[in-house]
Structures are given as structure tokens and as C-alpha cells.
């Protein structure tokens with residue numbers, strides 16, 4: 091007797107019950123895929139945006155700049171450095187930093203003035219896509235600036251508004267100028283939200299009277315799958331006169347969050363999976379116990395206990411396969427929808443930061459291999475375990491008791 | 497008297513029950529469904545187990561078929577002690593040596609008449625071609641031609657019972673155990689079912705042991721064993 095075709099026939103002829111069982115599993119699988127991809131989106135997304143919006147993966151500074159960010163502590167050979175990096179296939183952008191006081195109307199705030207190489211920065215950092223209002227810096231608009239979200243609120247400015255900057259220039263003179271706001275950023279990080287004041291590199295140099303050198307070079311390895319540690323060490327060896335650090339060193343807090351989030355993901359997953367296991371177990375129990383009389387007749391006329399176990403398992407495996415296909419067919423588009431559109435929680439939370447990382451109030455999913463594989467594997471394992479009890483019970487029950495089973 | 501039968505060397509018993517009791521416990525109440533009963537059935541017999549409802553007929557048939565185990569005593573089928581066999585071995589005996597017809601819920605609901613009749617043959621590993629020939633022959637014999645593709649819920653009680661009988665005999669078992677095979681059918685159907693069973697008994701030498709409390713069915717039996725309260729009340733061979 092061919093157990094597989096028998097199992098297929100049972101599934102097909104009992105399509106009503108099969109629908110309930112596979113439906114329950116598929117639904118559970120879909121929820122898990124959605125859930126895991128949300129977790130991936132929130133954690134990995136948080137990490138990615140922190141890296142993609144500001145930090146980059148590796149940064150180069152002049153020796154001593156990080157411990158004392160002084161206007162004069164610069165990388166003087168930025169051109170040569172950039173060429174070497176680009177020869178390695180790395181995207182990099184230099185930055186300039188200064189500090190000053192911004193004033194608009196009666197309001198004022200301390201700001202971190204950032205000189206940006208617009209064309210280069212765009213290739214490395216995605217900040218230009220992250221505006222809440224207005225537009226990003228433009229090469230043609232020398233006096234146009236972009237400001238952090240809280241800073242805009244503190245100063246009471248919107249795109250089009252004017253801000254005066256006062257600072258001390260490199261030659262000791264007083265630097266001051268009037269700028270107009272081009273854009274306001276979304277929540278990026280505490281530092282940028284409160285004090286980020288972005289202007290063109292050329293404008294920065296004029297304001298601060300700093301014609302040469304840069305303070306920072308930010309590197310992203312887009313697409314390059316090399317080990318971060320190795321790459322950093324390699325660059326450090328290449329540029330012995332500078333300090334080369336990976337984001338893990340630059341933001342140990344964030345590294346800790348990211349590492350511990352792995353554990354919390356598994357705890358959260360465990361909770362969901364236990365709930366899912368209940369649903370699947372229930373479906374499996376029903377599917378077997380509803381048919382105990384049918385199995386009793388089959389046993390009474392010579393169907394062996396092992397054959398019965400094989401039959402129930404074959405049915406389960408077939409249903410698992412169908413459920414997985416359905417779960418993917420439903421879960422992936424749904425996850426993808428939320429990857430594109432997100433759930434907007436702006437009305438409930440406003441730009442939450444955690445350990446310096448801004449968590450976007452729009453929750454998005456992120457479909458990673460883990461978000462797909464772990465729900466599927468878990469679903470299959472849960473179903474295969476869940477069916478042990480009813481299968482063994484059905485195999486052991488005496489045919490008479492089964493036939494008289496209510 | 498049963499002692500006398502057992503000692504007769506010319507007789508070959510297919511079923512032998514030795515001091516069999518079956519006690520069901522329901523909470524604190526004990527029900528003695530079968531009470532210290534001994535019985536032999538000869539190969540080729542056409543034997544009716546009679547008695548009022550609750551007298552233990554079904555329990556006896558179930559124990560003979562290894563569907564239920566006695567609380568005390570031994571059950572031999574073709575001289576093999578069922579208690580000494582594993583579940584799998586008993587299942588194989590049911591598959592190859594016994595045909596069952598239950599009082600109700602005989603058929604596998606997801607299968608058609610044809611598939612139900614074919615089921616045990618497939619379990620035995622009979623080839624598809626031979627399955628087909630044998631099933632169609634039997635279905636014709638029980639008068640179900642044209643209904644092969646009906647599911648149990650699309651058939652009358654009598655038709656279902658015929659499928660059950662077809663399934664019980666299609667494997668050419670040594671013995672058919674039929675529990676009130678005519679209880680749920682009209683008298684015309686009952687007659688035709690009995691004709692069929694009698695014919696198979698004479699023609700193929702299949703032993704039949706059936707329970708009944710239907711007078712007309714009893715009249716057809718060669719031997720009538722009457723039960724009451726789990727004991728044998730009388731045992732007679734009809735002329």
C-alpha cells in the first residue's frame with residue numbers, strides 16, 4: 091500500500107479539515123514571518139539607519155581628534171586618502187566640524203556645525219533621503235543649511251527661516267553669518283537632533299576660515315562583505331598617521347545594544363512560537379482525534395500501528411509543506427508591504443532614541459534570511475512534535491475503544 | 497458438551513475460547529460482559545451467536561478478532577494464542593485471516609465503496625489489476641454494481657452493509673466475524689445478504705460467525721449458540 095497516495099487522498103477528501111489544519115499552520119507561519127521581519131526591521135533597521143545616516147562603518151580621524159575634537163586637529167592629506175580608499179573600492183566622504191551658537195529671533199542654541207561634501211556624502215550616507223521638511227543641501231545654494239529636528243523646534247525655524255551663526259574662526263577672529271534653512275531632518279540621533287547644523291564644505295571653510303584639511307573621513311563598505319575588524323585593521327595599517335576606528339569602537343553602546351538584541355529577539359520569538367505551538371498542537375490534536383473512529387475501523391481490518399503512525403506523519407508532512415507555501419505566499423507580500431510602507435507610530439511616540447540610536451517612529455519590517463527561515467523551520471518542527479502525541483495515541487488505542495470513541 | 501467437541505480429533509477448530517471473561521469497569525461498577533465462557537468454532541461452520549442485547553455477543557466477537565483483550569482466559573485463532581502476539585502481528589492476522597462486519601460504522605468515510613472494498617487487498621499488497629478484478633467480482637456478487645464510486649454517506653444502510661461484507665470476503669479470509677450484519681437493513685436485503693453469506697460458506701468454505709437476535713437469521717444458521725449475561729445458555733446444531 092502506498093502511504094503517500096493514501097495520505098494525499100485523505101487530505102484531499104477531508105479538504106474541510108485539511109483547510110483548518112493547514113490554514114492554522116499557514117496563519118501561524120505568516121504571523122511569525124511578519125513578526126520576525128518586524129523585529130529585524132526595528133533592530134537591524136535601527137542599526138542600519140544609525141550607520142547609514144551618520145556613523146558609517148569606519149571612520150578616520152587625525153590622531154587625537156576623537157579625544158579632543160579641536161578645529162585644528164585635521165587630516166591634511168584628504169585627497170590622497172580618498173584616492174587610496176576609492177582604489178580599495180570603498181565609498182568615503184570627508185567632513186568638517188565646528189562648534190558655535192545659532193540664533194533665530196529670540197531663541198538660541200549651541201550647535202555642531204558640519205561641513206558636508208554634498209556629492210561625496212550622498213554616495214556614502216543616506217541623510218539626504220531623511221528629511222522631515224524641505225530639501226537637502228545644494229551646491230548652488232551657499233547659504234542654505236539643514237538642521238536637526240529638535241534644533242529646528244528650539245529655534246522655532248522651518249524651511250525658509252533664517253538663522254544666525256556665531257563662532258570663533260580658525261584665525262581667532264569672530265565668525266558670523268546669516269543662513270537660511272533649506273530642510274529639517276527626521277530624527278537621526280540625539281546629537282544630530284539637538285545640534286546638527288549642516289552646510290556646504292565650501293561655506294564652512296569660509297565661515298571658519300579653514301581652507302585646508304578635514305576632520306573626519308567616513309567610510310561605508312556597501313556591498314563589500316569583508317570582515318569589519320579585518321578591514322579596519324587593514325586601513326589602520328595603511329594609514330599609520332591617522333586613527334582608524336570601526337563603528338563598534340565609535341559607538342560601543344550601540345554595539346552592545348545590537349549584540350544583546352540577538353538574545354532579546356530569541357526571547358520574544360520564543361514567546362510567539364509557544365503561542366503558535368498551541369495553535370498548531372490544537373489543530374493536530376483535532377485532526378487526529380476527530381478521526382479516531384475511522385482509524386479504529388482501519389486498524390480493525392488490519393492496518394498496523396506503525397502504518398498508522400506513518401500515515402499520520404505523511405499527512406502532517408504534506409500539510410506542513412502546503413502550509414509553508416501558503417505562509418510564504420501570504421507572509422512575504424505582507425512583510426514586504428510593511429517594509430515599503432511601515433506602520434506610522436508618530437502619533438504615539440515621537441522620535442524615540444535608545445542608546446543614541448534614533449528609532450524611527452515608522453516601524454518597518456525587514457525581510458532577512460532569518461525572518462523567512464526561522465519561522466518555517468520552527469513551524470515544521472512544532473508541527474512534527476505536536477503530532478507525536480496524537481499519532482502514538484491513535485496507534486496504541488484498541489480498535490474497539492476507537493470505534494466506540496465519541 | 498464443549499469438552500466433547502474439543503476432544504473430537506476429526507474436528508478442526510478455527511476459534512477456541514478457554515474460560516474467557518471480560519470485565520468492564522465503569523468507575524466503581526464492574527460489568528461482567530463475558531463470564532467464564534468457553535467455546536469452539538469449527539472450520540467451515542455457519543454459526544449464529546444469539547441473545548438479547550447486552551448478553552455479550554459483540555464482546556465475544558471483538559475478543560476473537562483481537563480487537564479487545566479478555567480480562568481472564570485465552571483466545572486461540574487457528575491455534576495461535578492471541579495474547580502471545582504483538583499488536584502488529586494481530587493486525588496482520590486481522591488483515592489476512594479475518595473478515596470483519598461491524599454492527600455500525602463499518603466503512604472508512606473518505607473512501608468510495610470500491611476503495612473500501614479494495615482497502616485490505618491493497619494492505620496485503622495485491623496488484624492493482626488483481627485488486628480490480630476481485631473487487632468488481634465481489635461488488636457484483638453483493639449487488640453493488642454501479643455504486644462503486646459512492647461514498648458511505650451517499651449510500652443506504654443496506655448498501656453500506658453490503659460494502660462491509662464485500663470488504664470482509666474479498667480477501668478470502670479464513671473466518672468472517674459479523675456483528676448483527678442484518679440489524680440495520682430491511683428484510684429483503686437481510687435475506688439477500690444471508691444468501692450471499694451462505695453461498696460463500698458452501699462454495700469457498702469460509703467460516704462464518706455472526707451475532708444476531710433476529711429469528712429469521714437464526715433459522716439459517718447451522719449452529720446456534722445462545723448467550724445470556726455473558727454465559728452460554730444453549731448450544732445446538734440445527735438439522
Ligand SMILES: Nc1ncnc2c1ncn2[C@@H]1O[C@H](COP(=O)(O)OP(=O)(O)O)[C@@H](O)[C@H]1O
Pocket residue numbers: 494520521522527528529530547548549550551552553554555556
Ligand atoms: N466498552 C465498554 N465499556 C463498558 N461496558 C461495556 C463496554 N462494552 C460493552 N459493555 C457492556 O458489556 C455488556 C455486553 O455488551 P455487548 O457485548 O455489547 O452485548 P451485545 O452485543 O450482546 O448487545 C453490556 O452490559 C455492555 O453494557
Ligand SMILES: [Mg+2]
Pocket residue numbers: 550553554555599675
Ligand atoms: Mg452488540
